[in-house]
Amino acid sequence: MRAWRDATREESGLRLAVIGKPVAQSLSPKMQSAALRELGVAGSYEAFEVEPEELRDCLSHLADCGFRGVNVTIPYKSPVAALCELEGSEAIETGCVNTVRFGEKWVGSNTDVAGFLHPIRTWPPGEALLIGAGGAAEAAAYALLTSGWSVSLWNRTAERAEELARRFSRFGSIQALVTPAEASADLVVSAIPAPGEENVFPVRFETLSRSAAIYDLAYAEGGTRLTRWAIEAGRRVVDGREMLVEQGALALEWWTGLTAPRPVMRAAIGLPPQEI
Ligand SMILES: NC(=O)c1ccc[n+]([C@@H]2O[C@H](COP(=O)([O-])OP(=O)(O)OC[C@H]3O[C@@H](n4cnc5c(N)ncnc54)[C@H](OP(=O)(O)O)[C@@H]3O)[C@@H](O)[C@H]2O)c1
Numbered sequence: 001m002r003a004w005r006d007a008t009r010e011e012s013g014l015r016l017a018v019i020g021k022p023v024a025q026s027l028s029p030k031m032q033s034a035a036l037r038e039l040g041v042a043g044s045y046e047a048f049e050v051e052p053e054e055l056r057d058c059l060s061h062l063a064d065c066g067f068r069g070v071n072v073t074i075p076y077k078s079p080v081a082a083l084c085e086l087e088g089s090e091a092i093e094t095g096c097v098n099t100v101r102f103g104e105k106w107v108g109s110n111t112d113v114a115g116f117l118h119p120i121r122t123w124p125p126g127e128a129l130l131i132g133a134g135g136a137a138e139a140a141a142y143a144l145l146t147s148g149w150s151v152s153l154w155n156r157t158a159e160r161a162e163e164l165a166r167r168f169s170r171f172g173s174i175q176a177l178v179t180p181a182e183a184s185a186d187l188v189v190s191a192i193p194a195p196g197e198e199n200v201f202p203v204r205f206e207t208l209s210r211s212a213a214i215y216d217l218a219y220a221e222g223g224t225r226l227t228r229w230a231i232e233a234g235r236r237v238v239d240g241r242e243m244l245v246e247q248g249a250l251a252l253e254w255w256t257g258l259t260a261p262r263p264v265m266r267a268a269i270g271l272p273p274q275e276i
Contacts, residue, residue: 004048004058007065014043015066016255019058020073023047027219027241027269028071031248034268038261055079063102069255070100071248074193077112077135084108093171094142096135099251109254112139115247117147119238119275120187120215125149127184129177129212131202132191133160136217138168140189145172149187154180154202156192185212190226194218205229216240221270241271 001024004017014036018028024047032045050058055076062070072080077096084106086092090113097108116139125148130140133155141164144151150173155161161176168174180202188208192200194216205226208214214230219240223231230237249260263273 001047001049004050004054004061007046007048007062007067009065011044011065012042014041014068014256015062016043016045016068016070017048017062018045018071018073019048019050019055019062020076021049021051023049023073025220026073027221027244028073028248031245031265031268032252035248035252035261035265038264039256039258041256041258050076052076052079056083059083059100059102059106063106067102069102069251071251072098072100074136075134077110077138081108090114090139090142094135094138096138098135098139098247099254101255109251110139111247111250111254112136112243113143114250115243115245116140116217117143118246119242123187123213126186127152128187128189129154129180129185130189130191131155131180132217133157133164134191137189137191138164140191140217141168141174142171144189145174148172150174152177152181152185156202185209188212188214190214190216190218192218194220194224194226201226205233208235210235213238217243219244239271241266241269242275244269245271 029047036043081097087109090110091097098112099109101107128149128151130153153161154177165174165176213236215238216224216226217240252260267273
C-alpha cells in the first residue's frame with residue numbers, strides 16, 4: 001500500500017481509491033480491481049491510509065491527480081460528508097458519505113444504506129438490536145427504520161447512541177439501550193469493528209435469542225468471529241461482504257455509468273458468485 005502523497009498526475013486510466021484508517025484490511029481494492037478488469041476498463045483502485053488532520057489535503061491531492069472518486073471508510077464518513085455537496089436522501093439524512101465523486105464540486109453519496117438493505121430486502125420488518133453508533137450504524141439505522149423495522153440501539157459510548165436515537169426518531173421507532181438486551185430481537189446487527197479474534201461484541205454470543213438472525217457489518221475472508229459462531233450455532237447469518245458488494249457495485253455504477261459485474265466482485269472476495 002503506497003502513501004496518498006505518492007499518487008501523481010502522470011498516472012492514467014480510471015483512478016479510484018478507498019480512504020480510511022485503518023484501511024489495509026479493506027477488501028474493496030481486490031473487489032473493485034476485479035470489477036474494472038471484467039469491464040475492460042483500464043484503471044486502478046487503491047487503498048490510502050489517511051490521518052484525521054490530512055483529510056482535506058488528501059482529497060484535494062487525489063482530485064488534483066485526476067482520481068474519479070473515492071470510497072470512504074472508518075472513521076471518516078461524517079467528516080468527509082462535511083466537505084462535500086450531498087446527493088440523495090441517504091447522505092443528507094445520515095450526514096455520512098461512503099462515496100465521493102470529484103469534479104468541479106466534490107459530491108458525496110451514501111451507498112451503504114442500499115448496500116445494507118440489499119441482503120435483507122425480502123425479510124418482513126420486525127425488531128432489530130443494533131450495536132454501534134458510528135457511520136455504518138447510522139446507515140443501518142436509517143435503512144431499518146425507513147423499511148419499517150423498530151430499532152433498539154446500544155453503543156459503547158452511550159451518549160452517541162442517545163444522540164442517534166434522538167436524531168432518527170422522526171424515521172420510526174428507535175430507542176437507545178443502557179445495556180444491550182436483545183430478548184425479543186428478530187435481527188441483531190453488529191456495526192462495530194471486529195479486530196482479529198478480539199471479542200469486542202458486548203453480548204455473549206450464547207445468550208443471543210435463538211430466533212435472532214445475525215448480521216455482522218464487519219467482514220473478513222472466512223467470516224468474522226461472530227459470523228463463524230452464528231453459522232456453527234445454526235443461526236440465520238448475513239455476512240458483511242454481502243453489503244460490501246452491493247455498496248461497492250452502486251458506487252462503481254455512480255462513478256462510471258456502467259453496470260457493475262456483481263458475480264465477479266463477489267467471487268473476488270470469497271463469496272459464491274450468485275446470491276443464495
Ligand atoms: N460490510 C460493509 O460494507 C461495511 C460498510 C461500512 C462499515 N463496515 C464495517 O463496520 C464497522 C464500523 O464502521 P464505521 O464506519 O461505523 O466506523 P466508525 O464510524 O468509526 O464507528 C465505530 C463504531 O464501533 C464502536 N467501537 C469501536 N471499537 C469498539 C470496541 N473495542 N468495543 C465496542 N465498540 C467499539 C464505536 O463505539 P464508540 O462510539 O464508543 O467509539 C462506534 O460505534 C467497521 O468494521 C467497518 O469496516 C462494513
